[in-house]
Amino acid sequence: MSNSNSIVDTSTKDRQITEKVQPILYQGKSLKIVLLGPSLLQQGGISNYEKLFLEYAPSDVHICHIITHEEGAIAIKIIVFLKAIWKFVWMLLMEEVDIVQLEISQRGSVLRQGIMTFLAWVFHKPIIIHAHGSQFHVFYTELAKWIQQLLSWVFCKCQRLIVLSESWRSFYIENLGLKPEQVVVFYNPVKLPDEVPQRSVTQKVKLLFLGRIGQRKGAFDLIEAFSLLPIEHQTRSSLIMAGDGDIEQAGNLIKTLNLENYIKLPGWIGSDERDILLTQADVFVLPSYNEGLPLAMLEAMAWELPVIVTPVGGIPEIVTQYENGLIVNPGNIEQLSDAIKSLIENEALRLSIGAKARTSVFPLDIKKHWVYFMDLYSSVLNLKY
Template sequence: MSETNPFKITMLGPSLLQQGGISGYEKLFLEYAPAEVKICHIITHEEGNVAKKIMVFLKAIWKFIWILLRQEVDIVQLQISQRGSILRQAIMMLLAWVFHKPIIIHAHGSQFHLFYAGLPKSMQRLLGWIFRKCQRLIVLSESWKSFYIENLGLKPEQVVVFYNPVKIPAELPQRSVSGKVNLLFLGRIGQRKGAFDLIKAISFLPIQHRTRASLIMAGDGDVEQARNLVTTLNLEDYIKLPGWIGSNERDILLAQADVFLLPSYNEGLPLAMLEAMAWELPVIVTPVGGIPEIVTHLENGLIVNPGNPEQLSNSLKSLIENENLRLSLGVKARKSVFTLDIKNHWISFLDLYHSILNSNVELSLKS
C-alpha cells in the first residue's frame, strides 16, 4: 500500500478520553500511525450511565454498518478486554464476518481467563466459534497465546504475540540521589493491582527506611478506600494519592521517580510498567501475565509474589538502601524495552496487514 492507496483500517475500541490501558494503547497507536495507513476509530464504549453506554454502542453499530456498506474498510481491528467488552465486540465481529472483512482481534484483558472460566459451557463454545472467525488474534504474551489456543480452539498460526509498545524518552534525568527515594505506582487503585498490599508494605518498612522514602500512587478506582487505609496505618507523611493524572503529569512523575511498583494479581502486559522501564526505572512487579517474559529477577527488576506485602516490603528495603542496585537495574530495564519501541510495533503491524490482505487475495483467486 502507498499514501495514495492506503490501508483502510476500522479500529473499534473505547473512547480515547477513557482512563485505562486500552485507551492508552489506542492513543499511542494512532499517534504513530504511518502515512500509508488510514484509520477510522469507532468508539464502542464510553464511561457514563447505562443509557449513555447503550447510545454510544448503538451509534457505533450504525457507523460501522455504514462503513461496511460503502466498502470503506480493508481490515477490521477490534480492541477487547473482558465482560461487556467481549459482548460488544462479538457483535461487531459477526457484522465484519457477514460482510467478509478480515478481522484482527487485539486481546488486552488481564482477567479474561477468569471471565471465560465463569461462563456456561454453551457460551464458551459460542465464544470460541466467534473468535475462530478472525484472521489473527493478537495477544500480549506467549502465556496468553497458549491460553487462547488451548481454550478457544484457535489454530497456532492464527494467534500472534505482539508485546505492548512504548515510547522511549530521548532524555533522562540524573537519578543519583542523596535525599529521599521517590517511589511510584501508576494504575487503577484496587485489589487487582496490589495497591492495598503496597500500602501495607510501606507500613512494614523499618522506620529508618520509611523516612527515606516517599510513595505516590496515581490512578482512579478505590482511592478513598486506599486513603482510609493510609490514615489507619498512620502513613499520611509517606504516601500521597492524587487520583487520576494526565499524560504530562505522568511523565513528570516518571522523571522524578527512583523506583516503580506494580504488585498486581492479574495482568496482560502493563503499559505503565513498560513506560517506567523506558524511563530507566527499576521495577518491582509480580510474575503474572506477560510480565515474566519482560522482567527477570535481579537482572532488570525485582519479582515478588502477588499478595505478599512482607516480601514486597523487603524488596523495597533493598532498593531504598542500595543506590547502585537501583541504578543498575534501571539501566538494564531501559535497554530491555528498546525493541518494544512504538516504531518497531508499527513495522510489525504493517507486515501483519500485508500478510492478511495477501492471503485474502489468494483465497479470492482460488474461489
C-alpha cells in the same frame, strides 16, 4: 542535594531504528483500517494503547477509530454502542473498509466486540482481534459451556488474534480452539524518551505506583508493605499512588496506618503529569494479581526506573529477577516490603537495574511496533486474496 531534576542524554546511535515502515497499497489506494475500541478519553490501558498507536500511524494508513464504549451511565453506554454499530455498518456498506481491527478485554467488551466481529464476518472483511484483557481467563472459566462455545466460534472468525505474551497465546489456543498460526504475540509498545533523569545522589527515594487503585493491582498490599518498612526507611522515602478506583478505601488505610506524611493519592492523572512523575521517581512498584502486559510498567522501564512487579500475565517474559527488575509473589506483603527496602538502601542496585530495564524495552519501541503491524496487515490481506 538530589539531582533528580537534572537531565542526562542516554540515547545511543546504535539503537536508532533503521527499519522503514513501507506503505501498503491495496487495490491501488492507501489502506483503510477501522479500529473499534473504547474512547480515547477513557481511563485505562486499552485507551492509552490506542492513543499511542494512532499517534505513530504512518501517514498513508487511514484509520477510522469508532468508539464502542464510553464511561458513564448505562444509557450513555448503550447510545454510544448503537451509534458505533450504525457507523460501522454504513462504512461496511460503502465498502470503505479493508481490515477491521478490534481492541478487546473481557466482560462487556467481549459482548460488544463479539457483535462487531460478527458484522465484519458477514461482510467478508479481514478481522484482527487484539486481546488486552488481564482477567480474561477468569472471566472465561466462569462462563456457561454454551457461551464458551459461542465465544470460541466468534474468535475463530478472525484472521489473526494478537495477544500480549506467549502465556496468553497458549491460553487462547488451548481454550478457544484457535489454530496456532492464527495467534501472534505482539508485546505492548512503549514510547522511549530520548533523555532520562540523573537519579544518583538521591536523598529521598521516591516510589511510584501508576494504575487503578484496588485489589487487582495490589494497591492495598503496597500500602501495607510500606507500613512494614523500618521507620528509618520510611523517612528516607515517599510513595505516590496515581490512579482512579478505590481512592477513599486506600486513603482510609493510609490514615489507619499513620502514613499520611509518606503516601500521597493524587487520583487519575494525564499523560503530561504521568511523565513528570516518571521523571521524578526512583522506583516503580506494581504488585498486581492479574495483568496482560502493563503499559505503566513498560513506560517506567523506558524512563530507566527499576521495577518491582509480580510474575503474572506477560510480565515474566519481560522482567528477569535482579536483572531488569525485582519480582515478588502476588499478595506476599512481607516479600514486597523487603524488595522495596532493598532498593531504598542500595542505590547502586537501583541504578543498575534501572539502566538494564531501559535497555531491555528498546525492542518494544512504538516505531518498531508499527513495522510489525504493517507486516501483519500485508499477511492478512494476502490471506484474503
